[in-house]
Amino acid sequence: MNRNEIIEAIKLIVKPYTEDVAALESINESTDFIKDLKINSANLVDVVLDVEEKFSIEIDNESMAKMLTVEATIAIIEEKMNSNAGK
Amino acid sequence: MDNIRVVITGLGVCAPNGTTLPAFTHAIKNGISGITFQSDLEALGFSCQIAGKPFLSDERIAEYFSPLELRNLNSTGIVYGVVAGLDAWKDAGLTINESDEPDWDSGTIFGTGTSGIDKFRWAINKIDDLEIRKLGSSVVIQTMASGVSAFISGKLGLGNQVSTNSSACATGAESILLAYERIKAGKAKRMLAGSTSDSGPYIWGGFDAMKVCTYKHNHEPEKGSRPMSLTASGFVPGSGAGAMVLETLEYALARKAKIYAEVLGGDLNSGGQRGLGTMTAPNPQAVQRCIINAIKNANIKPQDIDLINGHLTATAKDALEIENWKAALGATADDFPYINSLKGMIGHCISAAGSIESVASILELAQGFIFPNINCEDLNPAITATIAEDRIPTKLINKPVNIIAKASFGFGDVNVCVIFKKYNHE
Numbered sequence: 001m002n003r004n005e006i007i008e009a010i011k012l013i014v015k016p017y018t019e020d021v022a023a024l025e026s027i028n029e030s031t032d033f034i035k036d037l038k039i040n041s042a043n044l045v046d047v048v049l050d051v052e053e054k055f056s057i058e059i060d061n062e063s064m065a066k067m068l069t070v071e072a073t074i075a076i077i078e079e080k081m082n083s084n085a086g087k
Numbered sequence: 088m089d090n091i092r093v094v095i096t097g098l099g100v101c102a103p104n105g106t107t108l109p110a111f112t113h114a115i116k117n118g119i120s121g122i123t124f125q126s127d128l129e130a131l132g133f134s135c136q137i138a139g140k141p142f143l144s145d146e147r148i149a150e151y152f153s154p155l156e157l158r159n160l161n162s163t164g165i166v167y168g169v170v171a172g173l174d175a176w177k178d179a180g181l182t183i184n185e186s187d188e189p190d191w192d193s194g195t196i197f198g199t200g201t202s203g204i205d206k207f208r209w210a211i212n213k214i215d216d217l218e219i220r221k222l223g224s225s226v227v228i229q230t231m232a233s234g235v236s237a238f239i240s241g242k243l244g245l246g247n248q249v250s251t252n253s254s255a256c257a258t259g260a261e262s263i264l265l266a267y268e269r270i271k272a273g274k275a276k277r278m279l280a281g282s283t284s285d286s287g288p289y290i291w292g293g294f295d296a297m298k299v300c301t302y303k304h305n306h307e308p309e310k311g312s313r314p315m316s317l318t319a320s321g322f323v324p325g326s327g328a329g330a331m332v333l334e335t336l337e338y339a340l341a342r343k344a345k346i347y348a349e350v351l352g353g354d355l356n357s358g359g360q361r362g363l364g365t366m367t368a369p370n371p372q373a374v375q376r377c378i379i380n381a382i383k384n385a386n387i388k389p390q391d392i393d394l395i396n397g398h399l400t401a402t403a404k405d406a407l408e409i410e411n412w413k414a415a416l417g418a419t420a421d422d423f424p425y426i427n428s429l430k431g432m433i434g435h436c437i438s439a440a441g442s443i444e445s446v447a448s449i450l451e452l453a454q455g456f457i458f459p460n461i462n463c464e465d466l467n468p469a470i471t472a473t474i475a476e477d478r479i480p481t482k483l484i485n486k487p488v489n490i491i492a493k494a495s496f497g498f499g500d501v502n503v504c505v506i507f508k509k510y511n512h513e
Contacts, residue, residue: 016155042224043155049223 097179097332103139120309135300139325139434162203167328168235168283189246198258198282200438203229255497259441281330284439314428325434329442351385353505378415381504399428441495
């Protein structure tokens with residue numbers, strides 16, 4: 001899965017959590033979930049669970065704390081998928 | 088603050104026999120039962136396999152919750168409460184506060200016994216399966232007792248007191264009295280009062296195990312809930328929510344609101360689990376005192392009461408309740424007011440009982456009728472020895488009703504009595 005495909009997948013995942021349609025449409029690597037998409041911070045744990053399910057990965061607490069932007073999320077997904085692939 | 092009058096300007100209901108105001112009104116006028124057979128209770132080996140459960144389609148629920156809220160929503164009590172609460176708000180001619188400024192003058196007291204019991208069960212199983220991470224963010228907001236008032240106030244933008252009260256089966260009547268007192272004290276101009284109760288085996292199971300529910304009518308659900316009947320053999324569990332908008336008369340008149348009725352006052356107390364009172368049985372002295380003080384607080388005389396909306400759950404305690412009313416009112420068998428119990432139609436909706444039943448009372452005052460008691464064609468002789476049989480109407484009576492006393496009693500030996508009066512448009 002390339003970066004654009006991952007961004008598309010993240011876009012689908014966060015869609016229910018944001019009411020800002022314009023910001024969602026222009027989602028890119030620099031998009032911040034809270035500042036740009038106005039996602040309620042309490043819902044970030046739900047986004048993480050949905051990401052885990054979509055990519056069949058498990059995200060530890062430390063990585064979770066970093067998942068505030070699309071860029072950081074892609075990095076964590078790639079890292080976890082690579083470490084899965086190595087198993 | 089003595090000059091503040093409190094009126095009811097909006098009603099909402101989510102009852103086993105009607106989930107809109109017109110459907111509920113039609114049902115209570117015609118004695119239509121909302122009690123049905125519950126195959127899940129049968130499968131789980133319940134003694135009582137009948138219950139009252141409101142029916143809401145997915146489309147209807149989607150009118151009240153966002154798609155995000157609907158994901159993982161597993162709290163029937165919150166669904167019923169939000170539906171009834173928002174319907175009452177709309178019925179009062181009020182709109183949802185879309186501004187960034189909270190509505191400082193409006194609040195809610197919306198009671199419940201427990202919240203999101205099915206959600207709790209799901210969460211407990213996840214935790215025990217070592218999957219605590221999978222709980223997500225939706226468990227706390229659905230299982231905290233105040234979940235229902237939190238959901239409602241968020242939707243309406245309420246900025247005054249937002250609380251959930253809990254006093255077992257007295258919860259619903261108590262919410263109305265507490266909301267009334269807040270307005271009367273000059274601390275709010277408008278309060279949404281109400282209460283809700285979850286559906287399902289995990290809320291009803293404890294009562295089934297206590298053997299306080301009937302097991303004799305599984306083959307005839309609509310006949311099962313029999314308040315005041317000789318063959319009353321325990322209550323039928325119910326669920327749902329009732330809600331009403333209370334506001335100052337001044338405020339209501341200024342915005343030309345429709346006014347259903349006035350809250351004259353009321354009282355609440357406890358029997359302290361002393362004397363004949365226990366955790367589960369009411370102390371008659373406290374019940375009578377509550378009724379007497381409610382009448383005093385409302386500044387009326389006992390004989391002004393036209394109709395009593397009783398607690399009357401369909402247990403052996405019904406006769407004792409009637410004796411308590413008679414003693415408190417100082418009435419004779421013949422000048423006793425009319426008395427009815429909605430539980431014959433909807434069962435005992437636990438923490439929602441008092442609010443749903445009060446909605447019925449307000450409709451009676453506003454429209455001039457007395458809903459029929461059903462399933463008491465064989466009245467308990469202990470009751471007919473106390474009051475005249477014609478005090479217990481079994482057919483709809485169309486006539487103006489001026490004052491109704493509504494009482495609810497709950498485990499913990501707690502009592503609430505509220506006095507409602509027809510509003511005569513001046």
